[in-house]
Amino acid sequence: xxxxxxxxxxxxxxxxxxxxxxxxxxxxxxxxxxxxxxxxxxxxxxxxxxxxxxxxxxxxxxxxxxxxxxxxxxxxxxxxxxxxxxxxxxxxxxxxxxxxxxxxxxxxxxxxxxxxxxxxxxxxxxxxxxxxxxxxxxxxxxxxxxxxxxxxxxxxxxxxxxxxxxxxxxxxxxxxxxxxxxxxxxxxxxxxxxxxxxxxxxxxxxxxxxxx
Amino acid sequence: xxxxxxxxxxxxxxxxxxxxxxxxxxxxxxxxxxxxxxxxxxxxxxxxxxxxxxxxxxxxxxxxxxxxxxxxxxxxxxxxxxxxxxxxxxxxxxxxxxxxxxxxxxxxxxxxxxxxxxxxxxxxxxxxxxxxxxxxxxxxxxxxxxxxxxxxxxxxxxxxxxxxxxxxxxxxxxxxxxxxxxxxxxxxxxxxxxxxxxxxxxxxxxxxxxxxxxxxxxxxxxxxxxxxxxxxxxxxxxxxxxxxxxxxxxxxxxxxxxxxxxxxxxxxxxxxxxxxxxxxxxxxx
Numbered sequence: 491x492x493x494x495x496x497x498x499x500x501x502x503x504x505x506x507x508x509x510x511x512x513x514x515x516x517x518x519x520x521x522x523x524x525x526x527x528x529x530x531x532x533x534x535x536x537x538x539x540x541x542x543x544x545x546x547x548x549x550x551x552x553x554x555x556x557x558x559x560x561x562x563x564x565x566x567x568x569x570x571x572x573x574x575x576x577x578x579x580x581x582x583x584x585x586x587x588x589x590x591x592x593x594x595x596x597x598x599x600x601x602x603x604x605x606x607x608x609x610x611x612x613x614x615x616x617x618x619x620x621x622x623x624x625x626x627x628x629x630x631x632x633x634x635x636x637x638x639x640x641x642x643x644x645x646x647x648x649x650x651x652x653x654x655x656x657x658x659x660x661x662x663x664x665x666x667x668x669x670x671x672x673x674x675x676x677x678x679x680x681x682x683x684x685x686x687x688x689x690x691x692x693x694x695x696x697x698x699x700x701x702x
Numbered sequence: 703x704x705x706x707x708x709x710x711x712x713x714x715x716x717x718x719x720x721x722x723x724x725x726x727x728x729x730x731x732x733x734x735x736x737x738x739x740x741x742x743x744x745x746x747x748x749x750x751x752x753x754x755x756x757x758x759x760x761x762x763x764x765x766x767x768x769x770x771x772x773x774x775x776x777x778x779x780x781x782x783x784x785x786x787x788x789x790x791x792x793x794x795x796x797x798x799x800x801x802x803x804x805x806x807x808x809x810x811x812x813x814x815x816x817x818x819x820x821x822x823x824x825x826x827x828x829x830x831x832x833x834x835x836x837x838x839x840x841x842x843x844x845x846x847x848x849x850x851x852x853x854x855x856x857x858x859x860x861x862x863x864x865x866x867x868x869x870x871x872x873x874x875x876x877x878x879x880x881x882x883x884x885x886x887x888x889x890x891x892x893x894x895x896x897x898x899x900x901x902x903x904x905x906x907x908x909x910x911x912x913x914x915x916x917x918x919x920x921x922x923x924x925x926x927x928x929x930x931x932x933x934x935x936x937x938x939x940x941x942x943x944x945x946x947x948x949x950x951x952x953x954x955x956x957x958x959x960x961x962x963x964x965x966x967x968x969x970x971x972x973x974x975x976x977x978x979x980x981x982x983x984x985x986x987x
Contacts, residue, residue: 499797505788560783563844566749567801568773700752 494569497581500551507550511586514543515593522597529603530666536597536609537662540590541616542645545624547582549637552625556632556699565699575625575696576689583621587614608668615678615685619661622688629695659684703727704852704882709757711743711906718743719906722757730878732893733886734978735903741886742781744903745856748884749778761852774803777845781857784837787830791821791840794829795847804848815843819873835866842870846877853883859892871895890975900974902981909981914974921976926958926967945979959983 501508518536525531555564555574564574590613598606623644627637653660661681663669704726711719719740724731735741746752748759750769759766766772786794795812804811816822819839824832829840838861845853858874859867875896877883887893893900894914901911910917925945930938935947935954943959957970959979970976 494800496797496800499789499793503786503788554786558784558787560780560785560841562746562749562751562780563778563783563785563841564801565751566773566776566778567798568770568803569801570770 494573495577495581497585500578500582503554504547504550507546507553510546511543511589514539515589519593519596519600523600526600527602529601529605529668532597532601533605533609533668534664534666536613537616537665538645538649540593541613541620541661542641544583544586544617544620545627545637545641547586548579548621548624549628549634549641551578551582552628552632553634556628557634562700571697572693575629576693579621579625579689579692583618586617586621590614590617603668605668608671608674611671611674611678612663612665612669615674615681616661619681619685619688622685622692626688626692626695629692629699632699661685703761705758705760707758707760709744709747709754709759711740711747711752712755717906719747719754722903722906722908724901724908724911726882726884726899728878728882729899730875730897731882731884732897732900733884733903734888734890734893734900734974735886736888736982738905739888739903740906741888741903742856743906745778745780745854745884745886748852748854749776751778775851777847777850777853779838779841779845779853779855779858781860783841785829785844788828790826790828791832791843792816792825794840795843798844799847802848811848815847818846818876819843820869835862838862838866838870842873849880851881853877853881855883855885857887858885859887859889867892868895890978894974902978904982904985909985910977918972918974918977921959921972921980923969924959924961924980925970925972925976926960926964927955927970928958928964928967929953929955943979943983945975 518540521535522532555561591610594606594609598604620641624637624641627640628634631637631640647655648660648662652664653662661684663677706722706724706726709719709722710717722744733741733744743752747754750766750772761775764771764775792812795815796808799808799812813822816825819842821836821839821843824836829837832840842855845855855874859870862870871892874883874885878896885892885896897914899911899913900917902909902917910920930953932952932954942956945957945959948955958964958967959976963969
């Protein structure tokens with residue numbers, strides 16, 4: 491995409507970090523191939539890993555403009571904050587969704603059951619939440635290290651307590667079987683709602699961000 | 703002309719800037735002051751990064767209350783600059799040109815900026831691979847890209863070696879021929895070497911402003927040159943306000959600020975540094 495949003499440029503500013511979600515997708519495909527007959531293992535592995543890494547690009551996308559010395563320079567250019575913030579995050583979330591679709595398509599062709607549609611809905615909604623959480627953590631901390639800590643603490647506490655620590659803010663379903671779409675509406679809707687709040691809140695903070 | 707009227711900035715109850723008023727015409731303008739004087743706050747207000755608590759800034763019909771209009775006419779280099787370390791110099795500048803809204807002759811404008819800062823041969827190097835001085839030059843290249851009407855440079859020579867410092871001053875002086883260039887620094891030499899006009903900022907207030915001669919005149923009749931033997935130098939240095947000293951043939955030649963003349967001292971023509979030190983001493987007393 492050309493114009494003030496240049497995805498290819500933003501992609502390269504992330505350095506080696508840009509490849510991590512691909513690596514995760516490849517590992518999950520390989521794992522699914524090895525355990526192709528055990529959907530009870532594949533579904534939790536996918537749920538507890540892939541959506542979480544939706545935060546990765548949201549975090550490292552802002553490393554240059556929130557964390558580096560002189561990052562304030564970008565804010566002296568005539569570009570609107572929403573373009574620098576929510577628009578760029580959204581573009582990379584869409585790319586992450588494409589990666590998810592490719593991954594699920596490949597896993598679907600490996601597995602004995604059709605997982606594509608229910609897992610697209612489940613993981614997509616959860617990934618939306620995590621992309622928003624990454625953006626929010628970066629807008630608040632302006633530090634990629636602390637943002638990763640936020641993601642790790644949220645994920646690990648939710649997994650260890652099976653979502654009991656903050657049930658209101660839990661997005662994991664912890665299912666080991668495929669759920670019907672009718673069973674996913676509520677939990678996915680909640681993930682999208684929580685994610686939406688985080689995206690808007692993050693953009694509000696980012697719009698007011700002043701480098702120290 | 704850039705008109706700054708009664709600008710104040712408070713962080714909570716702390717007044718970072720108080721009632722700053724200046725008129726800056728074309729050329730180089732220096733903002734001189736010790737660390738913590740409020741220079742960076744002032745530069746960030748000029749760059750639209752923060753808003754003043756009170757006051758107004760105008761340039762023609764452009765008012766700083768409409769930041770997106772201001773951003774089309776300014777170039778800003780902060781004290782520390784290290785953006786896009788993973789990206790090659792030329793590509794980063796091309797991207798910045800897009801962000802700045804430069805649509806026409808973008809390639810040429812980027813090349814011109816690279817040429818001005820003497821970075822053409824490094825254009826295909828990643829910014830992260832450059833030395834501190836070169837990164838500073840990338841910083842000034844992004845600031846001058848698109849030939850903005852106002853160039854704002856915060857502590858331009860901080861961290862540069864003497865050779866780079868001289869090169870940088872020349873470049874700023876050259877830029878001042880076409881635009882208003884505002885530099886803030888605590889290094890008097892930076893201002894002396896480049897600016898026609900300056901203001902002295904202390905604890906958020908303008909103590910004096912005007913051309914360099916008028917600022918130097920503050921120390922008129924208070925600058926003395928005296929020669930002392932080597933063995934007396936260290937005793938005297940505790941009591942006298944020595945600005946500079948040179949050792950020539952076992953004698954120290956001292957430049958001293960004093961309200962009263964010394965025995966054997968010669969009155970000297972004051973320079974900006976003398977005026978600055980006199981002013982600082984008078985407010986600190």
